[in-house]
Amino acid sequence: MELIPVLSSSSLNLLYHLGFAPINEEPLFRGFLWGYLRQLHWKEIWILLFQTVLFTSAHIYVAKQFPLMFWVFIPTAAILFGILAWRSRSITPAIFAHAMVNGSVYFLIIVLVLHALN
Numbered sequence: 001m002e003l004i005p006v007l008s009s010s011s012l013n014l015l016y017h018l019g020f021a022p023i024n025e026e027p028l029f030r031g032f033l034w035g036y037l038r039q040l041h042w043k044e045i046w047i048l049l050f051q052t053v054l055f056t057s058a059h060i061y062v063a064k065q066f067p068l069m070f071w072v073f074i075p076t077a078a079i080l081f082g083i084l085a086w087r088s089r090s091i092t093p094a095i096f097a098h099a100m101v102n103g104s105v106y107f108l109i110i111v112l113v114l115h116a117l118n
Contacts, residue, residue: 022098
């Protein structure tokens, strides 16, 4: 297994997960949805839990291949992103945290591939 094909095949995927995903998912889940549910007088904790379930459900495509990621990592990240947005009253920290989490996953994958090559 060579590193170049792994890097080139995941370059667009990395760009998607560093930029597009956080910039689109955070306004949806922690922006519009959160604001709408607050207008309906939902308690913040229920909004946090509800957006966690929806965010996790939106990532169902990883459930079969990466069950631990789907059942543990993604809900934990959703709670973290929700708390950041809730406490800061802004989605900006959640966008940056989302990008950092996604980038860390790709960095880990590259490290594991490099380790496997040696």
